Amino acid sequence: MRSDGARSTIGLRIGAVAGLLFLHLPLALIFLYAFTTEEKSYAFPPPDYTLKWFAVAWERQDIWNAMALSLQVGITATVAAIILGTLAAAALARTRFFGREAVSLLIILPIALPGVVTGIALRSAFDLAEIPFSFWTIVLGHATFCVVVVYNNAVARLRRTSPSMMEASLDLGADSLQTFRYVMLPNLATALLAGGMLAFALSFDEVIVTTFTAGQQSTLPIWMLTELVRPRQRPVTNVVAVFVVAITLLPILGAYYLTRGTEQVAGQGK
């Protein structure tokens, strides 16, 4: 429904704004504490402000290692998710066949079930199959729940793309591969990019499944978790937190701008 010019009550406005503040003010605190001079406690207000923690964080090799691992895992899992998610979306978007509902449920399952279930399930499987923890065990877990994100984006776009375009391309003599490359891909591209970006943000930030599949390896969120449980230099953790927020913020905003307004393209209205 669209705004009809009716005025909202003051109570509703206060409720909405207060809710949004509740959602965002705590994050501001993370930024503030990255500049505090107090490193042993979370004293508020901070006694004084300094930039030195950024320099300290920069020098820490363990942070760089964790970040490198997180980036590698994120990129690998995203690539796998884009390929698998697109294939699944292409198969399920406009078709009807026996077991279709079951298959789409299966794809959504990794995010419908609590993360700890996915984690312990993978851990059980690695244990039974005697697979040692490695880079690939982390990727395996991440890709599994990243597929859903790409799949959702791709399916939504495919449903809005007219199938007659594809038929026209085939009529005009293109083969399936050409049709995919020149007709479907340009249509899908932004949806896939958006899905990929969200998948990357999800993977870069993931900690619940990762603790079960990483063994002794340390991704950036796992590094942070260790610091939270056994704090060493608290403000350094804040610097890393600020960085994690920044690096996940960009792909999410990117994904938003890429998919914004696509509902109107097909003329479906609200």
Place this chain on the structure above:
Amino acid sequence: MMDASTAGAPVPRERLSLRISDFLFERPRLLILLLLGAPLLWIGVVYVGSLLAMLTQSFFSIDEFTGQVVYEFTFKTYAQLFRPSNLDIIVRTVIMATCVTITGALIAFPIAYYAARYASGRVKALFYIAVMLPLWSSYLVRVYAWKLILANEGVLNWGVEQVGLSPVRDAILALPVIGGASLSFSYIGTFLVFVYLWLPFMILPIQASLERVPLTMIEASGDLGARPRQTFRKVVLPLAIPGVVAGSIFTFSLTLGDYIAPQIVGSSRLFLGQAVYVYQGTAGNLPLAAAFSVVPILVMAVYLVVAKRLGAFNAL
């Protein structure tokens, strides 16, 4: 659908790729199978395989003396699950999930209602981004933020002392069960973190269901003599319920499985997710951890069946 074979018929020799295309076009089922092969293999083998592995693990047991897993079929581990201390964990978690869900819905509703009904243009986009950003990013950072807020020397206590409310705080902390040594070591703290973490998951489906309420229906209600309050209660609210239920699927499921938040902010008494983590890690009792994680699956299965009846899936 048109007939693909007529398109290529007059051409005597086609490119191989075209022949393959035609071949597949005439056999849509084969095409679906080829497309689905890789993703199904992945989800089927990696995920479902893992779930089955977990289920299998839960029927093994641990040798009390050696601490090694005995790979023999037994119900012993499930018997352990029903010990009073473990049942406590399950009940505690389900109660927490219920409280978090209800509170989340109450806080989310005004935001969703305003965004759906009154916001437009830039404000609406702003609302959307403001809700979506925390949904996709920085789970751990957001838990951490509450450790800063609730710490004894932190901002909340600072604020409480500024306005002279420390007796109230102390009275709340002195309450049995939900109280504790300080806010960051109490159920209240854990509860606040959960509500905060899952709020966006509640807002978006409610907003989606509210946006689908046709304006004409609200006008009709007004024309028929209902006051705005009546319209809200009798027309808007019932239509928003599927959205609330859809949101509650997330808040409920996420609370059931989370083990990070109560570990960082909370008392020493375990929640379900923590129990899974502790048993598989330090205790080395993978079978009991697996049995524990069957619980949220069952709870969610029941929850999903009820939610489906309430029409939640149309609101997703």
